[in-house]
Amino acid sequence: MAINFPFKRTLTFSIIGLVGFSLSGCVSGTESDSVTSPADGVGISNGATVTVYTGRHYGIEPIFERFTTETGIEVRFTTGNDPELRERLIAEGANTPADVIMTGDAANIELAADAGILATVDSDILMQTIPAELRGASDNWFALSQRARVVIASKERVANPPTTYAAVGNSEWKGKLCLRPSTHPYTQSLVASLIIAEGEERATAIVQSWVDNDPLYINSDTDIYKAIAAGECDVAIANTYYLGRLLTEDPEFPVGIVWPEQDSRGAHVNVSTAAVTANAPNPEGALALIEWLATDGQQQFADANFEYPVDPNLEPSQIVSGFGEFTADLVAVRQLGANQPAAVRVLSFTRYE
Amino acid sequence: MSTAITLADSDGGEFGAARPARVIVQKARSWSVTALVSVVAIALSVPLIVIAWSVIEPSTEVWQELWATRLPGMIGETALLLFLVLVGTLVLGTALAWLITAYQFPGRRVLGWLLVTPLAIPGYVLGFVWIDTLAGPLGAREVRSIWLCALVLTITLYPYVYLFARAAFREQSQRAVDAARSLGCSNKKAFWRIVLPMARPSLAAGVALVGMEVLTDIGTVRLFNVSTIADGVLRVWFGTGNRDAAAELAVLLIGVAILLIFIERLARGRARFTQSGARTGLRTQNLSGSRSAVATALGWGAFTIFAALPIFRLVTWAVEAQSTNQTSTVSGDFGFHLMSSLQVTLIAALACLGLGLLLAVAPNRQRASGSWLPRLATLGYAVPGPVVAIGALVTLAAIDRLGWLPEGWLLVGSFLGLIYALVVRFLAVAYHGVDASIAKVSPSIVASARVLGAGRYRAAARVELPLAGAGVIAASALVAIDIFKELPITLILRPFGLETLPVWVWQATSESLWVQAAVPSLAIVSIGMVLVAALLWSLERGATVAS
Numbered sequence: 001m002a003i004n005f006p007f008k009r010t011l012t013f014s015i016i017g018l019v020g021f022s023l024s025g026c027v028s029g030t031e032s033d034s035v036t037s038p039a040d041g042v043g044i045s046n047g048a049t050v051t052v053y054t055g056r057h058y059g060i061e062p063i064f065e066r067f068t069t070e071t072g073i074e075v076r077f078t079t080g081n082d083p084e085l086r087e088r089l090i091a092e093g094a095n096t097p098a099d100v101i102m103t104g105d106a107a108n109i110e111l112a113a114d115a116g117i118l119a120t121v122d123s124d125i126l127m128q129t130i131p132a133e134l135r136g137a138s139d140n141w142f143a144l145s146q147r148a149r150v151v152i153a154s155k156e157r158v159a160n161p162p163t164t165y166a167a168v169g170n171s172e173w174k175g176k177l178c179l180r181p182s183t184h185p186y187t188q189s190l191v192a193s194l195i196i197a198e199g200e201e202r203a204t205a206i207v208q209s210w211v212d213n214d215p216l217y218i219n220s221d222t223d224i225y226k227a228i229a230a231g232e233c234d235v236a237i238a239n240t241y242y243l244g245r246l247l248t249e250d251p252e253f254p255v256g257i258v259w260p261e262q263d264s265r266g267a268h269v270n271v272s273t274a275a276v277t278a279n280a281p282n283p284e285g286a287l288a289l290i291e292w293l294a295t296d297g298q299q300q301f302a303d304a305n306f307e308y309p310v311d312p313n314l315e316p317s318q319i320v321s322g323f324g325e326f327t328a329d330l331v332a333v334r335q336l337g338a339n340q341p342a343a344v345r346v347l348s349f350t351r352y353e
Numbered sequence: 354m355s356t357a358i359t360l361a362d363s364d365g366g367e368f369g370a371a372r373p374a375r376v377i378v379q380k381a382r383s384w385s386v387t388a389l390v391s392v393v394a395i396a397l398s399v400p401l402i403v404i405a406w407s408v409i410e411p412s413t414e415v416w417q418e419l420w421a422t423r424l425p426g427m428i429g430e431t432a433l434l435l436f437l438v439l440v441g442t443l444v445l446g447t448a449l450a451w452l453i454t455a456y457q458f459p460g461r462r463v464l465g466w467l468l469v470t471p472l473a474i475p476g477y478v479l480g481f482v483w484i485d486t487l488a489g490p491l492g493a494r495e496v497r498s499i500w501l502c503a504l505v506l507t508i509t510l511y512p513y514v515y516l517f518a519r520a521a522f523r524e525q526s527q528r529a530v531d532a533a534r535s536l537g538c539s540n541k542k543a544f545w546r547i548v549l550p551m552a553r554p555s556l557a558a559g560v561a562l563v564g565m566e567v568l569t570d571i572g573t574v575r576l577f578n579v580s581t582i583a584d585g586v587l588r589v590w591f592g593t594g595n596r597d598a599a600a601e602l603a604v605l606l607i608g609v610a611i612l613l614i615f616i617e618r619l620a621r622g623r624a625r626f627t628q629s630g631a632r633t634g635l636r637t638q639n640l641s642g643s644r645s646a647v648a649t650a651l652g653w654g655a656f657t658i659f660a661a662l663p664i665f666r667l668v669t670w671a672v673e674a675q676s677t678n679q680t681s682t683v684s685g686d687f688g689f690h691l692m693s694s695l696q697v698t699l700i701a702a703l704a705c706l707g708l709g710l711l712l713a714v715a716p717n718r719q720r721a722s723g724s725w726l727p728r729l730a731t732l733g734y735a736v737p738g739p740v741v742a743i744g745a746l747v748t749l750a751a752i753d754r755l756g757w758l759p760e761g762w763l764l765v766g767s768f769l770g771l772i773y774a775l776v777v778r779f780l781a782v783a784y785h786g787v788d789a790s791i792a793k794v795s796p797s798i799v800a801s802a803r804v805l806g807a808g809r810y811r812a813a814a815r816v817e818l819p820l821a822g823a824g825v826i827a828a829s830a831l832v833a834i835d836i837f838k839e840l841p842i843t844l845i846l847r848p849f850g851l852e853t854l855p856v857w858v859w860q861a862t863s864e865s866l867w868v869q870a871a872v873p874s875l876a877i878v879s880i881g882m883v884l885v886a887a888l889l890w891s892l893e894r895g896a897t898v899a900s
Contacts, residue, residue, distance in 0.1 A: 051849075057860055057863075058864050076849050076850075077849075078847070078849055079844075079856075079860065080844050080845060081591075081844070081863075083590070083591035083594075084739065084742070084743070084841075084844070084845045087596075087743050087746065087845075088746055088765070088845060091743075091746045091747050091749075091750035091765065092750050092753070092763075092765055092766075093750065093754065094754075095750070095753050095754065095763055095765070097763070097766065097849075111594045114594075181575075181578060182588075182592075183575060183584065183587070183588055183592070185591075188592055216493055216494045216497075217497070217578050218493070218497075219575055219576065219578070220865035221865065222864075222865035222866075223865055227493050230488075230493070232488075232492070232493040232494070242865075340592070340593070340594075341592075341593040341594070341595075344588075344589075344592040344593050345418065348418065348419075348422040348423050349421075349422055351422070351423075353578055353580070
């Protein structure tokens, strides 16, 4: 009896906890919070501090510091992986201390939007600065920079590199191809963009042709660039900003960028994003930060990581401008999240590592 | 004590003849302890129950798809990796422990300490060092193989077996070996027939820990493109956002782990090897001439390849990072990261040790609850870190929602919440170490103490724990090292303003900035070596006190 009593109590307690969790999960999911630009005087519990969960952490601190200097608003942030930060936000629900969530790719912010943890924002500044394709469908997230995922090739050994993603599967690149494993969101988003543009069947055939080329899978874009430089492979698919970093160290780095799909939809771009959370304790501060990142902080935010600004009126940094002009596949950006499960399916069926 | 020792015989049956008269008090106390243990066990298993809940409604579609695509490969690679690493660590750990314990050769004492250092190097750090080093001679493609992955895991994990084996050899008495020798056994035969079988429970405990580490590893296997079940859990979860299907895969992983624990119990067998009286330790044999040279070369060669070369590589990177000013951190300086790490490790390790002791000493082994409660409480070790983290997150958030805590207090993102999740994940390390050591204390010694009037807990505190002392200290050091290098749970649940050294490593490696990761990696290894030193010092001291 004495054995059973605390056991039962704890079990009941945990069941109450579980039920409580799922109930309140429903509640926060149906809330349609809305944030408007002029502060409407809602009590700000954290004074003038904005709390940020950020999946993008490379070079982020100096940017936040400048924001604080210019606006007087303090930024408190924690870093992590996109999906885990999203899970944390979902679990916390109404209790979350986070005002802003920032991610390194579009699919993860879309999944957060689906989970009902993002607030719809009404901001003239953001509407004017950020093109419609680079915002959430209901203005619940905003891209802050663009990251192009392109074909890269050895400048020394490759005369005619592939100019489409499909051509990477040509048999001439058999044993000479490097790719990032399918565990990484960059790979998943790229395949999602293929599905959006060409349909699942055709996308499967393209991915299959890559796999048939017996690629060397390397779970790091930087190391993929280095593998080409070292002669381990000739052709690969990677993000451009890593080349920006490598060129800073070695201006003669022997790997070049090929802009793919320039005669059709344009090169695949993903975005780093920010959103106001549905239960933000300080929604005004959150919006102030995002608006600043899209305007005054925009150049620094994009340049810090050699990315492309979302504001079409701004030029990328000098090194990045050196990569040349290109057409980007902006249409796909909003649909990347919805197509990610299909992308994972395609990657599984083709035995892409 | 001396009376107890003379009363003791080496094979103690349950000493049940003399029950104290205060049986009612004892019973009530025993109930309240069982209640306490139940609460602890259940509180620690809630995060896993939350995750396992999904099994009630299986995601049939996802499973069919997985079965048709990646699942068979995942199971195959997990099984192969597990087999390779278990055999590798068992052979390597036992052999090196025996070399250090049984033979006298130049540098033996220092080497005994140094051979544990690979434990202080996180697998993913050792992995990227080896990939970078071997990519040149072997080729980038060849270097990413399950064989090299198994080798790297064997190197980082063999110290578990080594430590347990050394403790076991140290706790053994020369008397048994002498007896065997007097009955005509050669030294070699005595090792196989006496020393090794008596060390079996400890070896099994060490190997079981290795098995759990392999099953739940994500950082290292991903470096080598090895697709295990743990990797699959995150693949499904983060790739498709399907938490239920991912959770079901995690339950499969728990199933494999339970199988492993079952095999461990089988390996321990029904045998219960206890020591009779004072542990004099085994006599070391002086080696001379060429044999001494061989032993020296073996020991130092192992250390050089397993630890010295990778550490040298990290040092060169750290120097490069210093000279190119790439030592910046996301927030706070070096000292800040160090203090965060130490703070978390100290508190979480103490919590693990305290609860581990409770679980090992308190449950009445004659009752079913005595055996299944600790198993329930320590299941977290069979679950990958990120899964434990999300389970704990959901649990803590549910409590926060109840609003029982004072206004403004939240468990999610609190120091307490982080410690709770770490205990869920790592209690097994402390518990297994403590339990294996206590199991070796002869029940007849304990019974003697009881006959002389000591209560159950007094007997535990005055007799069992001191006799198991070395093992208890070893267990706490092990759990501290594990927590010190832990990443996924800390990453998800850490409070604002707490950034540990592994988080710093992650900041750099997630952007492939290996050079920048060198400084915090070296710091992890250095502090880990200090913990290892403390551990071995205590072990030796424990042995001296016992004799």
